[in-house]
Amino acid sequence: MTREELTREELAGRIDYALVLPQLTDEQVVEGLQRVRQYGLPRVTVRPCDIDLAVRTLQGSSVQPNSVCAFPHGSQNTATKLYEARDLLRRGAKGIEMVIGVSKLLSREFQHVQTELLQMAEACHKEGATLTVMLETAYLTEELKIIACRCAERAEADFVATAIMEDIRLLRKYVPEEVGVKAWSIATVDQALAAIDGGAGRIECPLELLDACQKPPVE
Numbered sequence: 001m002t003r004e005e006l007t008r009e010e011l012a013g014r015i016d017y018a019l020v021l022p023q024l025t026d027e028q029v030v031e032g033l034q035r036v037r038q039y040g041l042p043r044v045t046v047r048p049c050d051i052d053l054a055v056r057t058l059q060g061s062s063v064q065p066n067s068v069c070a071f072p073h074g075s076q077n078t079a080t081k082l083y084e085a086r087d088l089l090r091r092g093a094k095g096i097e098m099v100i101g102v103s104k105l106l107s108r109e110f111q112h113v114q115t116e117l118l119q120m121a122e123a124c125h126k127e128g129a130t131l132t133v134m135l136e137t138a139y140l141t142e143e144l145k146i147i148a149c150r151c152a153e154r155a156e157a158d159f160v161a162t163a164i165m166e167d168i169r170l171l172r173k174y175v176p177e178e179v180g181v182k183a184w185s186i187a188t189v190d191q192a193l194a195a196i197d198g199g200a201g202r203i204e205c206p207l208e209l210l211d212a213c214q215k216p217p218v219e
Contacts (some may be wrong), residue, residue: 006193008213014196016182016204018045019054020068026053033057039207045097048088055092066095066130069120073136074099078116085123095130096120097161100151102136105144110151117155125156132159132182137167149174159202165194172199189213 019032029050036044043064046054054065067088070081085096104112124131133152137145152160160171161182171181183195184204189212195203
């Protein structure tokens with residue numbers, strides 16, 4: 001795909017806008033949510049403390065409120081992760097983005113990782129929500145990235161995600177077609193193009209990138 005071929009509408013359909021910075025005030029979160037509605041994005045991710053605010057603000061729109069779980073490195077125990085996820089789902093989250101346990105992968109406790117993902121996926125799917133498995137691939141060897149993909153596949157997770165551009169193709173290679181790939185920390189149109197070409201179906205990027213996209217030709 002070229003810059004000329006990437007339309008504003010196509011990028012908008014792929015964007016997962018994130019309002020997760022620790023310094024955001026309630027006012028700034030509401031402003032961000034209103035912009036998401038204005039831009040017609042399919043979903044937005046907020047901090048756990050903002051899920052109630054997001055559900056209220058987005059009521060009546062088609063935007064799906066998502067939230068994060070086990071940030072930033074997945075170091076919480078399984079019971080804590082499940083409690084957090086179930087509480088977010090009960091409050092109206094339509095998607096959970098959970099950071100896989102980095103330390104458990106590095107310790108090669110693969111059964112622990114697999115069991116945790118199975119329980120998390122079950123909790124999400126029971127409520128009709130999606131599960132995105134966030135991989136901090138900067139800490140992982142290629143072998144561990146592949147194993148994490150296998151665990152996500154067996155758990156029937158909906159997406160796997162990375163912030164490392166070079167890992168997008170690797171994730172796409174090692175998860176089946178029904179599991180999507182998400183790229184986060186995308187900052188430019190060129191990065192968005194590279195992520196899409198690498199197989200990313202969802203992209204976390206600034207809303208301003210929409211305005212930088214080539215608009216479709218007028219018939």
